[in-house]
Amino acid sequence: MEVLGKQKVLAMMRLNGAGQLTGFPFETPSSSTTSITTPTTIIHPPATPITMSSCLLPSSAYMKPSPPSEISSPTPSSSSLEKKECAVCKNPNSSGYHFGCIACAACSAFFRRTVVLSRRYYCRRDPIGNSLCPLDRREC
Amino acid sequence: MEVLGKQKVLAMMRLNGAGQLTGFPFETPSSSTTSITTPTTIIHPPATPITMSSCLLPSSAYMKPSPPSEISSPTPSSSSLEKKECAVCKNPNSSGYHFGCIACAACSAFFRRTVVLSRRYYCRRDPIGNSLCPLDRREC
């Protein structure tokens, strides 16, 4: 399931050609709503606000509303379903808000392993990691 | 170790005369726990639960209990040992549940190579694979 993981990486973060994690979901605190939703004190990683919401959708869907206000979408029936769908893998059975957006347990665990633990990914055909194989949607 | 492989093939699957894999442990998705628990939308692999338990024993031994119920065998002391025994090769050192039953690492790898990768076996004296040498327990 390496391809899926690759797609998840691409879906959840941005990679430059060298496999370095750049422009990470270390969201700039521009958007008013969610940006820093992890109130817990994270020590080990650099104490930067970590969310996985900014890289997923441009819209404010899946964003946790600060007040539990009603959804402004014209279809409230589907909106309740949307709030249960994982923003990453579209799994209809999400397990709640994780790292700033609605996500399933699997995507949450992936995000935790990847971002919080600062994992690096590289192509196995390029073990040195010198960007011979850029990590994008193409098969290398 | 071709004979052992042959026996393993016979132990783990059913072959018709042509060497086609028939009646395979594509277990009905009865067990709730493991079978394919990836709720993410996986497209590539055929979403069929693959187990190697149904072809081994008629009894429900070695079957993963949906609840962790106690074994109904009258000898509970040996049952704990039985739960550690590979259901395929009777290796007492199994490595847990693999594809739906207790199996060792070797049988698990064999099952993976054979079933998941859809490997075909044929007698080397009949390289065309036109069922001149049926794959059964006899030596051909």
Added chain:
DNA sequence: CCTGGTCATAGGTCAC
């Protein structure tokens, strides 16, 4: 309720 740690298993890889 969410975060982070832990664990069991699937699948890839490699030496023999």
Added chain:
DNA sequence: GTGACCTATGACCAG
């Protein structure tokens, strides 16, 4: 071809 090793994954559990 085989079996051991390794890693990614997802579920489970404690705080």
